[in-house]
Amino acid sequence: MxxxxxxxxxxxxxxxxxxxxxxxxxxxxxxxxxxxxxxxxxxxxxxxxxxxxxxxxxxxxxxxxxxxxxxxxxxxxxxxxxxxxxxxxxxxxxxxxxxxxxxGRISPVSTSTEVMSELSEMDTRLIFNLIRNEQAQTLAFVMSYLSPQKASEILMMVPLETREEVIERIGTMDQTTPENVQKVIENIRRHANLKETTSMSQSGGVRAVADLLNLLDKNLSKTLLTKLTERNPTLGQSIQRKMFSFENLISLSQRDLQRVMREIDSTDLVVALKSANKPLQQALLGAVSKRAAETLMEEMDMLGPVRLKEVEAAQDRIIQNVRQLEEEGEITIEGGGDVMV
Structure with missing residues (x-):
């Protein structure tokens, strides 16, 4: 090309x-x-x-x-x-x-750019204090605009019995009405003295929930996702697919793993395998020919120290390839509990 x-x-x-x-x-x-x-x-x-x-x-x-x-x-x-x-x-x-x-079937929610921009710059404790008495829908709305890291910190401050509903609300943000959005903005502006300016689109959805859960303690994340899946199986499974990580490659079928290995860059694979556990290394190397596996192992042995950031970047690129293959119908990523780690 x-x-x-x-x-x-x-x-x-x-x-x-x-x-x-x-x-x-x-x-x-x-x-x-x-x-x-x-x-x-x-x-x-x-x-x-x-x-x-x-x-x-x-x-x-x-x-x-x-x-x-x-x-x-x-x-x-x-x-x-x-x-x-x-x-x-x-x-x-x-x-x-x-x-x-x-x-006519689309009802996007808009709100104030600078209100949410200024809010996102605040300390997480201050943000939580502004919204702590709000309903789960409002908590979810505000958290959907924050970075996954900040949203996960606020979620840990939310009472345990409310967390599950907040997660579900973020994942189904399209249910938020314009009237409720306006109430949220007015309440935040009143308490935080933030100004109103131009509009922006709301940023919740499955991807936002997946990013948030990926940053939580794994046991807590798994508990929340299990309960959410019981309440809303479709949403829960969609979130699990978005949370698919490099370590989850071992859960793919041999056929799908072989398809993935044909797609990914060998240089990325060598770097990505630096932090992989033995079972995952064996699974990936077992999905290629014996000669190709030997070549990969030689390159791994020759590779010097690599920064963790570079390893994670290589793994992310591989997962992007995996998600692309799933979207194209080339492979199947199951949405069951076994995918969650």
């Missing part, structure tokens, strides 16, 4: 192709939010178009920005999302009528 910038005539593209370029420009996280609103056939069409666009030149990127300028403004650094963002993207793909129909 060539690394040259593609010669793309933007004005000659159809609406689906323009939307595909738009999704590339805004990045995978924001694109995923948009793709959730399409059916499987339409998503397949978009993915095919995205695959056709490899390296996009500055002129095409500017054309995309210009066409969507009412939504994303002039700064690439702006946070993208919200009703207008989804509406425009859907209009580009489906036309005004179908977009309006789809948007």
């Amino acid at each position: 060539s690394d040259a910038v593609q010669d793309i005539k933007y004005e000659g593209l159809n609406r689906m192709q323009k939307l595909a370029l738009f999704l590339i420009v805004i990045g995978p996280e924001q694109a995923a939010q948009i793709l959730q609103q399409f059916d499987e056939f339409e998503i397949e069409q978009l993915v095919r178009e995205i695959a056709n666009f490899r390296i996009i030149g500055d002129d095409v990127q500017r054309a995309v920005v210009d066409e969507f300028s009412e939504i994303i403004g002039t700064s690439f650094g702006a946070i993208l999302g919200g009703t207008a963002f989804a509406q425009k993207a859907l209009e580009m793909a489906k036309g005004d009528y179908k977009a309006s129909s789809l948007m």
Whole structure:
């Protein structure tokens, strides 16, 4: 595959192709939010178009920005999302009528950017004191805007009997109503003297819960997730899949593990295995040919000391490959309790 910038005539593209370029420009996280609103056939069409666009030149990127300028403004650094963002993207793909129909099923929650930004800079104890008497829904709403580390610290301050509900609320944040959001913001502003400015999209969901639980004590995390799965099996299993870690590779079937090993970079694998336990090393090396396994072991022996940060980065890249393969239907990550470690 060539690394040259593609010669793309933007004005000659159809609406689906323009939307595909738009999704590339805004990045995978924001694109995923948009793709959730399409059916499987339409998503397949978009993915095919995205695959056709490899390296996009500055002129095409500017054309995309210009066409969507009412939504994303002039700064690439702006946070993208919200009703207008989804509406425009859907209009580009489906036309005004179908977009309006789809948007009727979408009810994103917006709130104040700077209120939550200033709140996120506060000490965790102060944040908790501001919201400690609020309902679980409000606690979840505020925590969904914080970093996973800070949210996990606040969760430990929440009474044990409330934690389970807070976790579930974060995972199903789309149930929050605009009226409740406004009440939360007004209450925080009243107690903390924070100002109101422009709006932003709420940031809860399965990924937020998974990140939060990954930072908790493993026993507590497992207990919370077990109880949550009993209350909401679908949500619980979705969270477990998002929490899949490098150590969980050993839980994959031999066929899936072989598929993963064909996909990942051998350099990443050598580095990632530096901190892996023996059973995991044996499982991974057993998923490749004898000659390939011997080569990997030789490279591991030759590899000098590696910073833990580099090992974790290599493991993260491998897990990203694993998640991509699952999304493409190439492998299966079970959502059962055995995945949780």
